[in-house]
Amino acid sequence: MASKDRILRLKEETRINILDAALLIGKQEGWQALSMRKIADIIEYTAPIIYEYFANKEAIMMELTKKGYCILAKAMKAAKEVQETPAKQLEALWITYWNFAFTEKELYQLMFGIEVNCCVFEKSIPEIEGPANMLTASIKEVMGNKNPTEDEVCKWYYTFWSIVHGLISINHVRQSVPDGINEQVLKDAIAGIIQAIKE
Amino acid sequence: MASKDRILRLKEETRINILDAALLIGKQEGWQALSMRKIADIIEYTAPIIYEYFANKEAIMMELTKKGYCILAKAMKAAKEVQETPAKQLEALWITYWNFAFTEKELYQLMFGIEVNCCVFEKSIPEIEGPANMLTASIKEVMGNKNPTEDEVCKWYYTFWSIVHGLISINHVRQSVPDGINEQVLKDAIAGIIQAIKE
DNA sequence: TAAATTATTTAACAGTGTTAAACAAAGATA
């Protein structure tokens, strides 16, 4: 009875160990260096064991992608809560998004296919929608009394997303962005777009 | 004497064949599917021959990256020339950049590391600077009489680049951007930034 | 203790980038 539980707990543990090992390799050597045998080495098993827990390598990366979306969503939620006005909240959300992209660089790369073949989102994993929903909701709030159409909100969402994600990508693939430019572009752009939204 | 030339011409031809084959595979199966043996198959040689022309697989991709920058620079130059005002020119440059990202999707992915491990730019290949220089020059022209600092021009360059590249990346890794949104975001953003630059 | 089940590993397949050695074809020299 209880031993069943113990075994289940152990299985869950190795599942987590696999994910941790994969993330460790991604961080230390980059995603292109991730291999099933390297994961096996770290968790002190042989490679085929991993297939008891994940269908294939892709599934492991997919799971980490999901994890990334959860961490990001949590951080964004926390950041929004400490802000008073809708405009401040929207700004805080994007700043949090930005920070996540650098503190969790490897997860971000996995999530958005920077230098990595990011998983095909066949059935579009639900975790994606967390951050996206928070952002569109916050944009709607800022537009408040203006009764915006779905299309308008969508437009501003992609405008925000494009510039923030774009600047992040550029930083990730080249480290040559001049000092101070990042902050200037980011702050000015966010402020500028919020300004444009309001009027 | 003349046979030397003929042989040199043949060598140059296979060099081009290798690059063409690589690009073909990239287009048909994606860059992750590119392999030396597949290239060899297409050019009807065996794999080791390729190493007579390129140091390694990375070097082939690097060469295609350079090619991409040249094509882009040429297209941008042509687009600029047919426009009258500096503002129209700047807009045309970014529209051309945008179009290139879709007509030459695979080259663009190679150049900017979308879903691909793009080559490390150790000594920062000179071809990169073509498009970048044209864009900053055009921004300066638009700012014309305002005598902008280097930092200001740089800021606007990255603002433009971020949003255009960001929107492109999002489109490349997800095909889920709603209909019409792309055009709206792109046109409005470019117009908005040019407006902000001028005032 | 013996049988059945589960956990784990070994071996293998087909593929990868890359290199060294073997071989074949062409050119130069005598």
Added chain:
DNA sequence: TATCTTTGTTTAACACTGTTAAATAATTTA
């Protein structure tokens, strides 16, 4: 023309990769 040298090309190999089937070890059940 016959030999030697150079060049072009292929074969074989190494150390990897993801993944699967078969063999083995460990554990649980009867």
